[in-house]
Amino acid sequence: AQSVSQHNHHVILSEAASLELGCNYSYGGTVNLFWYVQYPGQHLQLLLKYFSGDPLVKGIKGFEAEFIKSKFSFNLRKPSVQWSDTAEYFCAVNAGYTGGFKTIFGAGTRLFVKA
């Protein structure tokens, strides 16, 4: 069965620290990959996406993610986090199947950035 694994459920960092959130998926075919973010009190919103082309994708607010096909990974990175990055981050994989597409979300990673 298709699945998405986010390695860390909770991450605590100090401001200016570097961030890397892991995401691995299990699906052998073509996939579209997403990271969504949910800031406190706000709805889920798209951070970045990968469909094809350059495997290093840049998103909003200085975030980037790298698709490594051989490792079935799509890790999220940011060189220097800010207090305002405190949020929950969800990795999502969209894959084709007979009849359409299916999007599977990871369990989420809660990031807390200390000022």
Add this chain to the structure above:
Amino acid sequence: EAGVTQSPTHLIKTRGQQVTLRCSPISGHTSVYWYQQALGLGLQFLLWYDEGEERNRGNFPPRFSGRQFPNYSSELNVNALELEDSALYLCASNGGRGNQPQHFGDGTRLSIL
């Protein structure tokens, strides 16, 4: 542009009751997705509607059902409520190609007593 809107915001029910949640997609979006976000479990896919038809269904029992109306708004119905149905129910929409990013509403918080 108005975002995805969901109603009600909060709902309290008791075991065995039935509930209907509503979602209005972004104007121009034909697909609506429903997710259950229970504590610590991430988003669990429930249903996908596009152009009035159910396109895909997650691993939930038949007492979870829904429909999409001609104006692309959608309802999620849950019958015979159980305690474990307590969760945040999120609705999302996109242009209907199935693989495009989804735009989420604020959710309906359902509490079962």
